[in-house]
Amino acid sequence: MLRLSTNRNTIIQALVVIVICMTGPAVPSALSADSDNTVEVIGTAAVRSENVPAARRQAIADSMVASVELVAGKIVPLDARVRNFKTLNQVLYSHTDEFVQDYKVLAELKSGNRYRVLVQATVRADKIRKELERIGVVIGLKSIPRILFLIAEQNIDDLSPRCRWTSSAGDTSLSSENAMAEIMRQKGLIIIDPEALVQQGEKMPEITVPVDDRTALMLGLKLQADVVVTGSARVIRSANTMGVYNRAFRGVVTARALRTLTGAETAKTTRAVVSAGFDAAAAGREALAKAGTLAGQDLAAQIISLWKKEQSASAGLEIVVGGTRNLADFVTFRRTVSDIAGVASILVKEIKPDEAVIGIDFDGDAHMLAEAMMLETYDSFGINIYDISDNRIMLELVSE
Structure with missing residues (x-):
């Protein structure tokens, strides 16, 4: 083991190493997130009651956490790490021995009441990736889908279905929707909160239950949701009883996920769970929550899979679309283009108030795609293609 003298220059050199390591691209051995990553980090611990050996062990343990976090940061986007910090702490940072293949203490010193070690560690990035995929944390995505829920829920004591967005809903705490949303949050997806939007001054439209697809998509x-989850959740009284008052109640959740810009159904599920109890409403809420959890797991897996496929598409061509303020026209345009022969996939890369950028995986070049779009009929509007380059088409949606 190499020991360096405990002087000021040693500390500065060590800090430079960790700064370089944290910047990522400057460390060639840490560029690949799919192979073993060799990283250099500093671990520190307090020296208590002059127990230097114990402080050294704790400093090394601290460096192991830093090593795993550094490699995990190359796999999971920052926003996903923030939302899943508790989960990552439980499965990664509390079990670093499962992911650190080996390590070497390059330098160590006692500075006042602190003990510091400079450690070089080899971290199994493939094991981190597999563990994250096992627990469902979103990885490998350039952007995280934003999910909007529009579930109509009816418990055993409700006269009619309730929806969070209806003014007559009263208590907007929906057991099934809350459970689905929580599962998706745990997996790193972004959930649009209507109450937060109201607090920001947004005026929310009143809708009727059940919600039709057109209303949901608009x-x-x-x-600015990428996916809208619609469906129903209801409680059915079971014939099963135990004693006079203890009855069983069946919660059934049926949900569909619609891709906002295309209207296409991207995921669907139906889940049912039975709960029993003396309090019918409480048993119903429990059944709805459990069924919602299962439904959320189903939908999250399907949505994440779709998102990965969309983002893995080559999308070699881009269309810059102006005049998208009329969202209905933009939706129609995108649907029409997606049906053109040779178009394998479409990915909306960016949306602004009156402009959008679309990536196209097309079997042909930009001129061929432009000619194909010119032959299409767009009903209430037309297109004005004003620029074509090797891999980009710029056009405007023009009202007729």
Whole structure:
């Protein structure tokens, strides 16, 4: 083991190493998130009661956490790490021995009441990736989908279905929707909170239950959701009883996920769970929550899979679309283009108030795609293609 003298220059050199390591691209051995990553980090611990050996062990343990976090940061986007910090702490940072293949203490010193070690560690990035995929944390995505829920829920004591977005809903705490949303949050997806939007001064439209697809999609576009989850959740009284008052209640959740910009159904599920109890409403809420949890797991897996496929598409061509303020026209345009022969996939890269950028995986070049779009009929509007380059088409949606 190499020991360096405990002087000021040693500390400065060590700090430079960790700064370089944290910047990522400057460390060639840490560029690949799919192979073993060799990283250099500093671990520190307090020296208590002059127990230097114990402080050294704690400093090394601290460096192991830093090593795993550094490599995990190359796999999971920052926003996903923030939302899943508790989960990552439980499965990664509390079990570093499962992911650190080996390590070497390059330098160590006692500075006042602190003990510091400079450690070089080899971290199994493949094991981190597999563990994150096992627990469902979103990885490998360039952007995280924003989810809007429009679930109509009816418990055993409700006269009619309730929806969070209806003014007559009263208590907007929906057991099934809350459970689905929580599961998706745990997996790193972004959930649009209507109450937060109201607090920001947004005027929310009143809708009727059940919510039709057109209303759901338009609301999703207004709130910049990538996916709208619609469906129903209801409680059915079971014939099973135990004693006079203890009865069983079956919670059934049926949900569909719609891609906002295309209207296409991207995921669906139906889940049912039975709960029993003396309090019918409480048993119903429990059944709805459990069924919602299962439904959320199903939908999250399907949505994440779709998102990865969309983002893995080559999308070699780009269309810059102006005049998208009329969202209905933009939706129609995107649907029409997606049906053109040779178009394998479409990915919306960016949306601004009156402009959008679309990535196209097309079997041909930009001129061929432009010619194909010119032959299409767009009903209430037309297109004005004003620039074509090797991999980009710029056009405007023009009202007729």
